[in-house]
């Protein structure tokens with residue numbers, strides 16, 4: 001991969017919790033404007049991997065470059081410019097129940113971009129409409145919303161600041177198939193419209209094929225397969241086949 005074209009590069013990343021290795025030597029690159037999807041069984045460290053890139057978890061070993069700058073040793077203040085170019089949809093939604101829906105969406109706009117409140121509210125309402133929600137819920141608490149609505153609010157929040165790098169952790173899990181399809185399209189539209197670099201985690205193979213330019217599979221602390229969407233569709237790799245076939249037989253143990 002051409003160095004100037006690389007947005008995120010991970011080299012030999014290790015992370016253990018209480019002596020139990022979760023990531024044991026991850027090497028992965030994401031090109032500028034590329035949409036990478038990470039798949040893999042539950043509990044293999046997909047969310048931990050994203051949190052390392054975001055700087056929310058400190059790796060035990062290894063390097064993470066964003067725009068060719070090594071980030072694992074940066075202080076909070078040095079990390080600030082990286083945070084402001086990232087948007088994240090957390091697996092659990094992670095909306096603030098103490099804030100209204102519109103305040104959740106506009107949080108980054110008001111905090112880091114210092115957008116005035118009235119402008120930020122207007123922006124939040126237009127983002128609500130963009131994810132197919134009514135402006136009537138703007139002043140509600142996220143706790144009042146269904147799971148699918150919360151995911152959409154989380155998506156609106158993740159893209160509000162027009163980040164250059166977007167992370168989506170299980171954006172369609174727990175949604176009905178029609179809502180999941182809507183979310184897939186919203187992700188594709190937002191990523192392409194903003195020319196952003198995206199890293200998405202999903203269990204949903206259909207969603208992976210829709211969103212991805214490239215797919216990587218995480219298992220047992222390592223990337224066990226990596227390829228383009230076209231390669232993903234054709235591969236006879238036993239890990240990928242087992243995920244696609246939802247089979248209990250194969251290299252992935254229970």
Ligand SMILES: Nc1ncnc2c1ncn2[C@@H]1O[C@H](COP(=O)(O)OP(=O)(O)OP(=O)(O)O)[C@@H](O)[C@H]1O
Nearest residue numbers: 017018022040041042043044045046047048049091
């Ligand atoms: N802060 C933490 N402290 C201790 N252990 C952790 C912490 N965060 C994650 N783990 C452990 O790391 C492992 C990987 O967790 P992670 O959430 O990354 O899995 P995942 O691949 O995202 O799974 P899922 O598909 O279910 O979301 C799990 O065993 C989890 O318990």
Ligand SMILES: [Mg+2]
Nearest residue numbers: 046047091169
């Ligand atoms: Mg996870």
